[in-house]
Amino acid sequence: MNQELWTSVDHYFEGALIKPDDALRHAEKTALDEQIPPISVSPALGKFLHLMVKISGAQRILEIGTLAGYSTLWMAKALPGQGKIITLEKNRKCAQIAQLNIDYADYGEKIELMLGTATDSLKTLIAQNTAPFDLIFIDADKENNTKYLELCLQLSRKGTVIIADNIVRNADILDNKTTDKSTKGVIEFNARLAREKNISAVALQTVGIKGYDGFAVILVEDNDARQ
Ligand code: SAH
Ligand code: DHB
Numbered sequence: 001m002n003q004e005l006w007t008s009v010d011h012y013f014e015g016a017l018i019k020p021d022d023a024l025r026h027a028e029k030t031a032l033d034e035q036i037p038p039i040s041v042s043p044a045l046g047k048f049l050h051l052m053v054k055i056s057g058a059q060r061i062l063e064i065g066t067l068a069g070y071s072t073l074w075m076a077k078a079l080p081g082q083g084k085i086i087t088l089e090k091n092r093k094c095a096q097i098a099q100l101n102i103d104y105a106d107y108g109e110k111i112e113l114m115l116g117t118a119t120d121s122l123k124t125l126i127a128q129n130t131a132p133f134d135l136i137f138i139d140a141d142k143e144n145n146t147k148y149l150e151l152c153l154q155l156s157r158k159g160t161v162i163i164a165d166n167i168v169r170n171a172d173i174l175d176n177k178t179t180d181k182s183t184k185g186v187i188e189f190n191a192r193l194a195r196e197k198n199i200s201a202v203a204l205q206t207v208g209i210k211g212y213d214g215f216a217v218i219l220v221e222d223n224d225a226r227q
């Protein structure tokens with residue numbers, strides 16, 4: 001198996017089955033034109049998030065790590081009329097481009113972008129007694145993944161679905177002597193998932209245009225983290 005083959009298979013499914021719309025293609029193009037790093041979810045993972053929103057019936061979504069808004073738009077497209085997404089981004093340039101992409105898609109009402117570090121924004125949301133989210137997508141700096149999980153549990157209820165991206169990282173997570181901060185963050189996060197009592201979770205490996213990686217799907221079973 002190789003990257004070329006994974007890319008070909010992703011392309012085989014993309015046009016016929018996954019079908020990113022004009023707003024999604026626009027978001028991809030502006031990210032490329034503005035030299036935003038090519039680290040958004042693949043079209044296939046975007047469509048998976050979209051389906052998860054529909055399957056779970058989510059109306060309140062939280063996203064940590066907006067980049068150019070590609071994953072945000074996939075999820076927004078699945079929301080019912082009154083649904084809302086709050087997406088957190090610390091990089092001003094990314095936030096500006098994401099906002100343009102959100103406006104182009106005409107989702108200004110549905111998507112609220114919070115500029116700032118995710119930890120600060122999550123603490124603000126907790127302090128504001130924000131109603132629990134139905135679905136949460138964790139996809140920012142991997143170093144802080146465990147902290148994000150802890151804060152997200154405080155913004156969850158029984159039945160909240162949390163999806164965390166990039167938890168395999170080309171199998172780097174098997175190297176417990178790694179000095180890479182992101183990989184260390186993911187290793188700590190995975191260990192925390194395994195220990196956490198109030199959740200039920202699975203880790204799925206993926207290959208495709210973004211290489212070899214994976215994501216976790218976490219169901220909050222019971223939540224005594226929220227006071
Ligand atoms: N979810 C996006 C990709 C996100 S990439 C998509 O699939 O389309 C990760 C993003 O997290 C980057 O835009 C980066 O600027 C942002 N980020 C990194 N550290 C952060 C932090 N501490 N707080 C908030 N955002 C952060
Ligand atoms: C990185 C972040 C991501 O969310 C991703 O999907 C791939 C790479 C990164 O920071 O390198």
Ligand code: MG
Pocket residue numbers: 039040041139165166
């Ligand atoms: Mg990611």
